[in-house]
Amino acid sequence: MGDAVPSQPAAPAVTEAAFSSPPQPASSSEYITVLAHFHRAEIGRMAGWRDRIDRTSNWAITGVGAMLSLSLSTPNSHHGMLLFTMLLVLLFLVIEARRYRFFDVYRRRVRLIERDYFAPLLLGEEPSEPDWARRLGISLRTPVLQVSLRTAMSRRLRRNYIWIFTMVLLAWILKLATPRLQDDAAARNVVSSLREAVDGAALGFIPGWLVVALVCCFYVWIIAIAYLPTEAEPEDRHGNAHV
Numbered sequence: 001m002g003d004a005v006p007s008q009p010a011a012p013a014v015t016e017a018a019f020s021s022p023p024q025p026a027s028s029s030e031y032i033t034v035l036a037h038f039h040r041a042e043i044g045r046m047a048g049w050r051d052r053i054d055r056t057s058n059w060a061i062t063g064v065g066a067m068l069s070l071s072l073s074t075p076n077s078h079h080g081m082l083l084f085t086m087l088l089v090l091l092f093l094v095i096e097a098r099r100y101r102f103f104d105v106y107r108r109r110v111r112l113i114e115r116d117y118f119a120p121l122l123l124g125e126e127p128s129e130p131d132w133a134r135r136l137g138i139s140l141r142t143p144v145l146q147v148s149l150r151t152a153m154s155r156r157l158r159r160n161y162i163w164i165f166t167m168v169l170l171a172w173i174l175k176l177a178t179p180r181l182q183d184d185a186a187a188r189n190v191v192s193s194l195r196e197a198v199d200g201a202a203l204g205f206i207p208g209w210l211v212v213a214l215v216c217c218f219y220v221w222i223i224a225i226a227y228l229p230t231e232a233e234p235e236d237r238h239g240n241a242h243v
Contacts, residue, residue, distance in 0.1 A: 005241060049099060052103075060096075086215075105147055113132075113136070116128060162223075172215070
């Protein structure tokens with residue numbers, strides 16, 4: 001007869017206890033340790049989304065710089081290139097506003113811990129909102145975007161993008177006023193009237209006055225988004241630090 005095959009040890013029985021929740025902090029020191037690690041983790045997530053926001057701004061600035069250089073340095077380049085640049089900057093603004101909404105979720109959590117736990121701790125005061133821990137737990141259980149897309153666009157416009165749109169608009173006006181800029185150093189082809197500049201704004205079969213009207217409406221809309229009142233936090237109302 002052959003050698004007997006050794007029996008394999010039986011697998012341990014899987015009990016319901018193996019799937020139980022991890023133990024809750026049993027002392028104040030354990031609670032502080034958990035809170036400190038959570039605070040550090042939220043700062044990391046907030047910094048990651050802030051890096052994404054800055055990256056989009058860098059893309060917008062780089063793209064606008066390239067388009068302005070190409071348009072203003074080439075005498076025969078069409079002014080429509082600058083109109084396309086306006087739409088490109090708008091696309092970057094929408095992307096950045098969406099990223100800002102996610103960044104704001106983690107920023108609020110970090111500010112909640114700092115304002116209602118660390119600040120009273122260091123100042124020797126009671127928390128201004130005793131239920132801050134419950135609010136933090138609700139945010140973790142059901143994360144909700146706290147600012148609208150319009151508010152996010154307004155904040156990013158006021159910080160960066162209003163200046164980018166202004167530079168593109170000035171370049172477009174310069175292109176219409178001097179269609180063949182740098183074509184001849186001795187004699188530059190400059191428009192002699194406003195009507196000539198407006199006529200030069202035509203795009204194919206679209207008349208120049210309609211293009212100018214659309215650009216004016218676009219910039220009125222941008223200014224309205226940037227500066228008309230939106231929902232504000234207490235930290236925003238007095239000009240305190242905010243991104």
